[in-house]
Amino acid sequence: MRTRVQAWRNADPSRSGLPDLPLPPAPMPPWRGSRPLKAWTWVGAFGPDVMLCAAVARIGPATSAWWAVWDRAAGRLVERTARRSRGIEVSAGRVRVHGVLDLSVGGGAAIEVVSPHGRHYAWTRKHGGVRVRGTAIVDGRELAVDAPGLVDESAGYHARHTAWRWSAGAGVAASGEPVAWNLVAGLHDAPEASERTVWVAGEPREVGPVTFGGEAVDGTPPDLAAVGFADGGGLRFTAEATRSRRENLLLVRSAYEQPFGTFTGELPGVGPLREGFGVMERHDVLW
Numbered sequence: 001m002r003t004r005v006q007a008w009r010n011a012d013p014s015r016s017g018l019p020d021l022p023l024p025p026a027p028m029p030p031w032r033g034s035r036p037l038k039a040w041t042w043v044g045a046f047g048p049d050v051m052l053c054a055a056v057a058r059i060g061p062a063t064s065a066w067w068a069v070w071d072r073a074a075g076r077l078v079e080r081t082a083r084r085s086r087g088i089e090v091s092a093g094r095v096r097v098h099g100v101l102d103l104s105v106g107g108g109a110a111i112e113v114v115s116p117h118g119r120h121y122a123w124t125r126k127h128g129g130v131r132v133r134g135t136a137i138v139d140g141r142e143l144a145v146d147a148p149g150l151v152d153e154s155a156g157y158h159a160r161h162t163a164w165r166w167s168a169g170a171g172v173a174a175s176g177e178p179v180a181w182n183l184v185a186g187l188h189d190a191p192e193a194s195e196r197t198v199w200v201a202g203e204p205r206e207v208g209p210v211t212f213g214g215e216a217v218d219g220t221p222p223d224l225a226a227v228g229f230a231d232g233g234g235l236r237f238t239a240e241a242t243r244s245r246r247e248n249l250l251l252v253r254s255a256y257e258q259p260f261g262t263f264t265g266e267l268p269g270v271g272p273l274r275e276g277f278g279v280m281e282r283h284d285v286l287w
Contacts (some may be wrong), residue, residue: 002229005116007193011109011204019114019217022080023123024155032120032157036060037156038287041090043105045083045132046277047147049073052136053243053279056090065090067097070241070260071138077241077260078138092127092151095134103134103145107176108180109204112243113195115188118159124188127151128199129170131181147277148180162187162285165212167227167235169263169278177201181267183210185226186252198267207231207268212280224259224280231268237280238262254285 008019022028030037030143040057051164054067057141078100082088087098095103114123132149135142142196148170164186173179180199188195189209197204207229214226228234239259247254263276 005114005121007116007190008114009111009193009206010196011111015112018123020107021114021121023114024125024153025088026268028155030060035118035120035157035160036287038158040152041153043090043092043095043103043149044168044279045103045145045147045149045277046168047145047185048275050136050143050145050147050180051277051279053103053258054088054090054095054101055212056085056088062252067101068243068260069100069136069138069143071141071143072240074136074141077243079243081245084274093154095132099137101134101136103132103136104237105149105151106133108151109199109202111195111204111206113188113193115190115193117156117162117187120157122156122158122188124152124154124195126153126182126195128182128197128204129178129202136259138205145200148178150180150182152182158187158287160286162283162287164281165223166281166283167212167237167278169265169276171276171278172220172274173200173267174272174274175270176274177270179267179273179276183207185210185212200270205269206239220259220261220280221257221282224257224282226265229272232278233266233268235263235265235267235273239280252285252287254283254287256283256285274283
C-alpha cells in the first residue's frame with residue numbers, strides 16, 4: 001500500500017487543509033503496509049546555566065526513554081537511557097523523571113507538518129519558544145531550571161532507512177528579541193511546507209532549505225559544526241557535551257549523536273545572535 005501525500009504545513013490551530021490521514025490526536029494504526037508506527041515526544045531546554053532533554057519513543061511495540069542534563073557550571077553531563085518509560089513522563093506540557101527532573105513546559109506557538117516518507121508518511125508538531133521551568137537534580141545538587149526550549153512531537157511510518165541532521169536551540173538576537181529555531185535536513189525538509197522554523201518573539205516563520213557542515217571546531221564533527229541557510233546567514237556551533245549511542249538490535253540499528261553547545265552567527269530575517277544555546281543532532285537508523 002503506497003500513500004500519496006503532499007507536503008503540508010500549518011500554524012493555525014484550525015488545521016485548515018489537513019490531509020485525510022490518521023493523525024494525532026486521533027489514534028494511528030500500529031502498522032501501515034509493512035511499516036510499523038514510530039512515535040516520540042522530545043522536550044529540550046536551552047539556558048546559559050543548564051541544558052537538558054528528555055524523551056519517550058516507541059517503535060511498534062518497543063519503548064525507549066532517555067534523559068540528559070548538562071550542568072554547564074559544573075561541567076557535568078548526566079544521562080540515562082531505559083528500555084521502558086516507567087518513571088519517565090514526557091509530554092508537551094510536563095516532564096517528570098523520578099528523582100531527576102520535575103518540569104513544567106509553557107505553551108508556545110506550534111507548527112504542524114505532514115510529509116511523504118518512503119512509501120508512506122510522517123507527521124510532526126514543533127512547539128518553539130516554550131518556557132521550561134522546574135528543577136533538575138544532578139549528583140545530589142538541585143538545579144533551578146528556567147529556560148526557553150522546544151517540544152518535538154512526531155509520529156509516522158518512516159522508511160526502513162531514515163537519516164537526518166537537526167538543530168534546535170534558543171537565544172537572543174542582537175536586536176534584543178528572543179528567538180528559537182528548529183532546522184532539519186533529511187526529514188520534513190521539502191522546499192516549502194517543511195518543519196524548518198525560526199520563532200521571533202514567539203511568532204513562527206518558515207525558512208528555506210538548510211545545509212549542515214563546516215570545519216570541525218573543538219572536536220565538533222564537521223557535519224555538526226555549522227548550519228547554512230539558502231535564505232542567507234548561518235550558524236556556527238561549538239559542542240560542549242555530547243550524548244551519543246549506537247545500537248544493533250537485529251531489526252533496528254541506530255547511530256545517534258546529539259551534542260549540547262553554543263551557537264553564534266546569523267538567522268535569516270533576524271540578523272546576528274547575541275547568544276544562542278541548544279543542540280545539534282545526527283541520526284542514522286534502520287527501523
